[in-house]
Amino acid sequence: MDVSVSYNQEKTAYPGIFGWIFSTDHKRIGVLYLLSIATFFIVGASIGVVMRLEMLTPGQTIVQPRTYNALFTVHGVIMIFLIVLPGVPSIFGNFFLPIQLGAKDVAFPKLNILSWWLYMTGALIAVAGLFVGGGAPDTGWTFYAPYTLKSATNIVMPLFGAFILGISSIITGLNFITTIHRMRCPGMTWNKMPLFAWGLYATAWIQVLANPIVGITLLLVIFEKVFDIGVFDPSKGGDPLLYQHLFWIYSHPAVYIMILPGMGIISEILPTFSKKNIFGYKAIAYSSMLIAIIGSFVWAHHMFTTGMSDIARIVFSFLTFLVAIPTGVKIFNWLATLYGGSIEVKTPLLYALVFIFQFCIGGFTGMILGTLSTDLHVHDTYYVVGHFHYTMFGGLGFALLGGLYYWFPKMFGKMYSEKHSRIALGTLFVGFNTLYFHMLIMGWLGMPRRYYDYLGYFQTLHVTSTIGSWILFVGIFYMMGNLIHAGLKGEKAQANPWGGTTLEWKISSPPPTENFEEIPEVVYGPYERKGGQE
């Protein structure tokens, strides 16, 4: 086999697109995920823009109340289940985990392509459910019982889609855990593993252990709708609160599925552009595991107003605060990494810095929500909406884009325009903060989330926020246009354009099909620059 042919040029057993969708090459699967997720993202973001437009004026602006309910449900379902949950692990995890470990592929390549097929199947079932039967669900993405049981809209198909997406996620998780345990190259001890891999490892465990619980919960709701069982329906002796517990036992750790690999990306970008070793390698690596573990025991902080006992609420509030410790450990170590480095300001680094800024706002507002006394006031207001968009979009979203700008030259072998990338980032930054910071203010003033109508008092803030959504939308297309242009017409990228030290920078851009001619041997830490490693 000719080792110099890159993965995207190689001749495969199947022609054209089939060479991709039937491929077991982890890099091709990563690209498949990138394209599918980007497509769904445009849909989800467009729905978001329509929602903001509706909120421009009090009363009806462009859609009916029922449509508005459907819009925020579908926006949530698409964004959470189809984009941020698979997001980083599926795109960059697939593409870079084996390369960073010095392996030729993941442990189970066939399961890997199966997980993409399941992802697409689940996504299509969920999306098809919006158009058949009773139409798009209007219960909110959390599918709380008993709304879900009463709603006449098509709940079953989106839930079944989400169930299949869960299976896809479990498969990806167990694949990554096995890969990390079994396929690290000689010399790569656990403490010489890149931090991105550590992030994925922590994530993979949550994927495997938390997904089955939401899977069965959604399945039971389907059973309630289809077979008339009644575990969550109070009229049949069930209890809707149990639904909330089971749902959040998964869905809270799920936000760490989303953010941990994003933090991994930041831990890759910072040492590369500071031209120095990462500060506090072990602290960053182990704090990922700590976040995963503590994060599994905080779910009931979504339910402070449901009438749980005070003891339970105090315990969950306390545990919620504990998560801030490993998160803070990461942030301080990142800043210390920058300190004293010879910093080269390039787009990926700017994304990382924007991530730290926005994620801090997301984190601090999270602390306010985790405090019992303040949560009672801001619960179910725009404050919550602002908070999770700061963590999920401002945090994870920007980390994902940072990762895309960081690894784009490696993935596609092309360089993008630095100037246009910066303009795009600037637009995204301004748009994002205009959109969501005003949500925080509105929520603090008492604007409830998911309401179709509002008092005239809030209009200035709603209008500002809506204008932010337009800027953000322009930024998204600018960014995508920039990258697509680079992919088609960009200059050829070097093997190591940024001076990165991890293994993916030691092979050509784009990587050859087999990744490495010979399995490499690792002597130094992933970010060490001593001992001849440049």
Added chain:
Amino acid sequence: MKAFSPIEKHQDYTGAKMGLWIFLFGELLLFGAMFILYSVFRHWYPQDFHNASRSLNMITGTVHTLVLLTSSLTMVLSITAIQKGNKKLCLTFLFLTILLGLLFMVNKYFEWEHKIHNGIYPGSEFLLAQAKGVMVFFSLYYSMVGIHGLHVIIGIVLLSWIFWEVLKKPDHHSRWDAFLHKDFPGCHLAIVDAQGKEVWKGEVFDDSVKQIHLRVSYHPVKERIHFHDFISLENCGLYWHLVDMIWIFLFPLYYLIS
């Protein structure tokens, strides 16, 4: 690059087992969530659960348990047989396992048919007239036993597939490919023994030889059956035991609490 390197068929016995164990953790949590629901509702409605459990036939339940336990035994025997290189015995026990799995499902079918015939199913008029705890009991009973039954069916499908795999198994090939065409002219191909002595020697290559493909076929003799080749059988076995084990918890929780 070495001139000859076997085409890598990635085989990692420990890795494959690890992957399956992780999957089984997930399965445990899947059922775990339902067991939590069960324990909460049983705590709320102890008397109703007691009453509802009476309508379940303990003898049928015991038969289910015996059938599944026996199938676990035949499963282990089948794996042991292949480890000792006895393919025929392995297939016999595998067949028995599948048969017992089917028997379980048939038994289950008659049990449920009888229940539904008597009007005991979720949403039935009879049940809606009962106490809330009884309704929840049967909601959980049908969900948990139903999902368990689904696992048995998946297990039967997996075992049938593995039966086919074992049946056609030991005929496998290893292939080596080499493309270093500059070096080939003037070489010859040879088979050497452990000391490097040539046992067989081919003709000297001329310029026309650009690639070499070697294929070694293993014939189905007893010595060649190695249990490392049968990781899929072992993994199916582990899955089957998990399904069995979950039934061992379901049985007392539903049939023996009255």
